[in-house]
Amino acid sequence: MTSPEAPSLYDRLGGTDGINEIAAAVVQAHSINPAIKDFFADSDMEKLTRDVADFFNMGSGGPAEYQGRDMPSAHKDMNLNEAHLVAAIDDVLGVLDARGVDPVTRNEVLGILYSFKGEVLFQ
Template structure:
């Protein structure tokens, strides 16, 4: 594989679709939707969160994007996300990856990245 992870995820448009699908899945997942449903009433904030997510994953996967959002500990500070919630979110992301026909090797690389972020997000 010579393509970057960014390219294998479909570039900016592919990552945008994956983020949209993952957040839709979070909103329908009773284990985590309480954290996401309030954003339905604030579409500007939801759009901002989605854009930061697209930029974060684009930059982190080798794309030509400059992420200007907060770092993971600051972005999740005070949320007290549990290990179980984090696992549900990962599961939802994998639903989105499957929906977008992302191959197994690419999914393994995404999982590795998500796992590396765990300590920066859980119990902040």
């Protein structure tokens, strides 16, 4: 018996166009979030937006090929703590909420982001 497949997270986030828009809004939110904006002072925001978009695209079941560093390599020298992680995740949730992403999808993203805690915090 066949049953229709549930749409992937990639589809529920709006595919490549939706994820690109989400990534741009998240990076923009980080750049003005007083709790974390200083970390991005020297970043190439265009490249970061592309990398974050590809990372999420690939990780959610999309066709992109992420070209950036692995998460520990990208974050280990920043000395990030839990408050930084919460602030960054809040920015993502704020973007998803503003776009009207459904609560199940939103919470799935939250769980995925939280699961990276051990790969981005080194205190």
